Amino acid sequence: MQARTLPEVMARHAAQPAEDKALHCWDGSRRSYFPVSYGDLSKRAFAFGAELLESPGDIAGRVVMIACHTPYATLVAFYGAISVGAIPMIFPMPLSLGSHEALTERIKHWGFAFEQPALLVLEAGLTEKFHDEIPPQITVLRISDNPAGEWQTLDASANQHSPAPEDVAFFQTTSSSTGDHKAVAISHQNIIANVVGIRHAQHMDDNERMATWLPLFHDMGLVGTVLFSFGNNYPLLIMTPTQFVKRPSIWLKGMSDYRCTIATAPNFGFDYCSRLVSDKDAAEMDLSGVKHLFIGAEPIRVSTINSFCNKFAVCGITPQTIRPAYGLAESTIITTMTDPDKVSQFVCLDADSIGINEPVKILDSMTFDDSKMVDYDASKMIAVCTAGRAIEDMLVEIVDEEGNAIREQGVAGEIAITGTSVALGYVSGSAELIDRFPQGRLRTGDMGAFIDDELYILERIKNLVIRHGENFLVSALEEQLADLLDVSHEHVAVFESNIHDPSSDIIVLVERHAPIDDAAVNNLLVEMPKEAFPINKILLSRSREIPRTTSGKKRHFYCRKMYQHNEIKFQQEIEVSPQRIMQAMNAVRTDA
Amino acid sequence: MSDQNNIEQRLSALIAEKTKLNATDIHPALNLEDSGLDSFARIELILVIEEEFGFELSDAESANVATIADLITLIKEKTATS
Numbered sequence: 059m060q061a062r063t064l065p066e067v068m069a070r071h072a073a074q075p076a077e078d079k080a081l082h083c084w085d086g087s088r089r090s091y092f093p094v095s096y097g098d099l100s101k102r103a104f105a106f107g108a109e110l111l112e113s114p115g116d117i118a119g120r121v122v123m124i125a126c127h128t129p130y131a132t133l134v135a136f137y138g139a140i141s142v143g144a145i146p147m148i149f150p151m152p153l154s155l156g157s158h159e160a161l162t163e164r165i166k167h168w169g170f171a172f173e174q175p176a177l178l179v180l181e182a183g184l185t186e187k188f189h190d191e192i193p194p195q196i197t198v199l200r201i202s203d204n205p206a207g208e209w210q211t212l213d214a215s216a217n218q219h220s221p222a223p224e225d226v227a228f229f230q231t232t233s234s235s236t237g238d239h240k241a242v243a244i245s246h247q248n249i250i251a252n253v254v255g256i257r258h259a260q261h262m263d264d265n266e267r268m269a270t271w272l273p274l275f276h277d278m279g280l281v282g283t284v285l286f287s288f289g290n291n292y293p294l295l296i297m298t299p300t301q302f303v304k305r306p307s308i309w310l311k312g313m314s315d316y317r318c319t320i321a322t323a324p325n326f327g328f329d330y331c332s333r334l335v336s337d338k339d340a341a342e343m344d345l346s347g348v349k350h351l352f353i354g355a356e357p358i359r360v361s362t363i364n365s366f367c368n369k370f371a372v373c374g375i376t377p378q379t380i381r382p383a384y385g386l387a388e389s390t391i392i393t394t395m396t397d398p399d400k401v402s403q404f405v406c407l408d409a410d411s412i413g414i415n416e417p418v419k420i421l422d423s424m425t426f427d428d429s430k431m432v433d434y435d436a437s438k439m440i441a442v443c444t445a446g447r448a449i450e451d452m453l454v455e456i457v458d459e460e461g462n463a464i465r466e467q468g469v470a471g472e473i474a475i476t477g478t479s480v481a482l483g484y485v486s487g488s489a490e491l492i493d494r495f496p497q498g499r500l501r502t503g504d505m506g507a508f509i510d511d512e513l514y515i516l517e518r519i520k521n522l523v524i525r526h527g528e529n530f531l532v533s534a535l536e537e538q539l540a541d542l543l544d545v546s547h548e549h550v551a552v553f554e555s556n557i558h559d560p561s562s563d564i565i566v567l568v569e570r571h572a573p574i575d576d577a578a579v580n581n582l583l584v585e586m587p588k589e590a591f592p593i594n595k596i597l598l599s600r601s602r603e604i605p606r607t608t609s610g611k612k613r614h615f616y617c618r619k620m621y622q623h624n625e626i627k628f629q630q631e632i633e634v635s636p637q638r639i640m641q642a643m644n645a646v647r648t649d650a
Numbered sequence: 651m652s653d654q655n656n657i658e659q660r661l662s663a664l665i666a667e668k669t670k671l672n673a674t675d676i677h678p679a680l681n682l683e684d685s686g687l688d689s690f691a692r693i694e695l696i697l698v699i700e701e702e703f704g705f706e707l708s709d710a711e712s713a714n715v716a717t718i719a720d721l722i723t724l725i726k727e728k729t730a731t732s
Binding site: 086087127128151152153154155156157158181184203298300301303304305592 | 683688689690692693694696697700706708709710712713714716
């Protein structure tokens with residue numbers, strides 16, 4: 059019988075022989091993986107749950123913030139919290155956030171967002187200075203970062219916690235920008251439905267093996283690889299994003315050595331491997347056992363897939379291995395997946411034809427192994443991969459701005475989803491804890507269209523920038539920039555110049571009557587939050603230039619369209635470079 | 651030339667290369683967060699440092715580095731123990 063909750067999955071693992079399937083943690087100093095069976099991991103988590111029970115106050119429904127560098131410590135804390143009915147929430151670490159201050163700020167926000175102060179789990183290795191910045195009302199628990207060390211174990215949950223499937227399992231943060239604190243509540247039922255749905259959609263069996271470097275604060279890393287492997291009892295090789303960025307070949311070599319069959323990464327991960335893994339290393343690997351390389355979390359570039367397939371054909375990668383998918387934290391992780399039995403298709407579209415309730419103009423279509431790959435004018439055309447079809451128990455619709463379903467194939471609109479993988483709702487500070495999605499239907503803020511019954515992601519309506527697979531909601535940044543430039547936040551729009559190019563420029567369009575002088579720009583550059591993504595260009599317009607809806611909301615994707623067509627009327631253009639930032643910093647020092 | 655100066659010079663050259671800053675802008679008090687490097691580029695810088703000096707830094711060690719002076723101290727510690 060299928061387990062219905064994570065504690066049930068943990069109990070099953072704990073009952074298995076010690077040498078059973080395992081989490082293999084990359085040890086950079088020893089250049090090898092250290093295995094810990096899922097049974098041992100579960101027993102250590104049960105013991106950590108017992109430690110949580112010793113904390114002052116009730117543990118049931120209490121939020122446990124997890125701030126650990128190593129995946130192993132993160133997961134012991136995560137499963138430990140779940141085992142006693144607490145609600146874990148994994149935070150990005152300073153290397154991702156850009157500073158210790160950003161982590162402290164996050165801890166202070168979420169630590170006091172609920173009726174009871176949240177608990178905080180910190181890993182050995184964080185500085186004492188950091189400890190001093192934690193408010194004394196927050197109870198801190200320490201956890202070892204060494205999977206090979208001595209660990210307490212328990213055979214079962216310390217308080218016999220047995221949640222209902224619809225109960226909250228964990229909170230997933232959904233964006234990484236400073237000042238923006240958004241999270242979704244994921245239930246046990248959501249996790250199980252998604253984990254089972256992916257397996258069925260891809261016709262997987264009991265013998266799969268995975269490898270990952272994805273961050274565990276991200277839904278693709280936590281649900282898409284770790285909970286997916288744990289729930290299906292698949293061995294998992296795991297390394298940190300930092301270890302991957304430093305040496306991407308380790309990820310692929312691990313897949314080769316351990317005969318892995320599944321891996322998942324955003325576009326930039328595949329692009330990064332194509333650029334940085336040497337031909338010699340590629341030739342020494344055997345990736346012929348890999349059946350599914352899932353790609354998602356950020357716009358997928360056809361050129362990335364082509365480069366990756368060409369580079370790693372020598373070790374057995376074929377175009378059919380690449381499996382584009384679409385998902386978001388609000389749908390636990392996966393919403394749609396491509397068919398594992400055929401090579402995925404992509405279409406070349408007239409970029410000007412993309413608009414809500416408008417038919418998209420298809421100029422060409424082909425598959426990844428199609429030799430007729432054409433050169434196209436990126437300013438006028440976009441190449442978009444299929445994201446496939448909804449996994450079981452999920453319904454995907456295209457809707458217009460009023461939320462009415464658009465039934466016609468090839469007509470663009472907002473993507474709306476319903477089904478058992480749709481999260482319970484957004485986490486709120488209210489007594490109800492969760493703002494539930496109306497009728498369980500989520501309007502995603504992404505624009506798409508069905509072509510031959512498969513979903514294609516075309517644009518982004520929501521105010522979001524994606525870099526290196528991480529989401530940054532720009533609303534908080536717009537408010538900060540507005541303060542610095544002395545205008546209302548209604549007069550600032552931050553947008554990517556091309557969502558289909560993950561390295562495209564990030565533009566700030568400012569409506570401000572007076573010119574921006576050097577002092578204002580310097581203030582902006584110096585005071586910009588360190589964890590914000592880099593801005594490349596500031597455009598100043600003296601007229602009302604930001605396109606808006608009839609109710610006055612900014613339409614960022616139209617900003618992008620206008621920018622691409624040189625239609626933004628601006629009076630001043632300021633390029634922002636690292637040198638420019640340094641000049642501003644030095645000016646401040648000199649003044650001081 | 652002292653070890654300290656040697657490490658500082660090698661480090662300054664690596665940072666100048668990565669950030670495209672002038673060597674005169676790179677000094678021990680410089681905070682890496684102010685150097686124009688995003689978090690991704692900082693990790694790439696750490697890799698270059700690891701390869702230059704022949705050791706590997708853990709995520710926690712990398713995260714605890716704030717200034718060039720922190721880096722110099724860490725490099726001295728690591729080279730002494732490796």
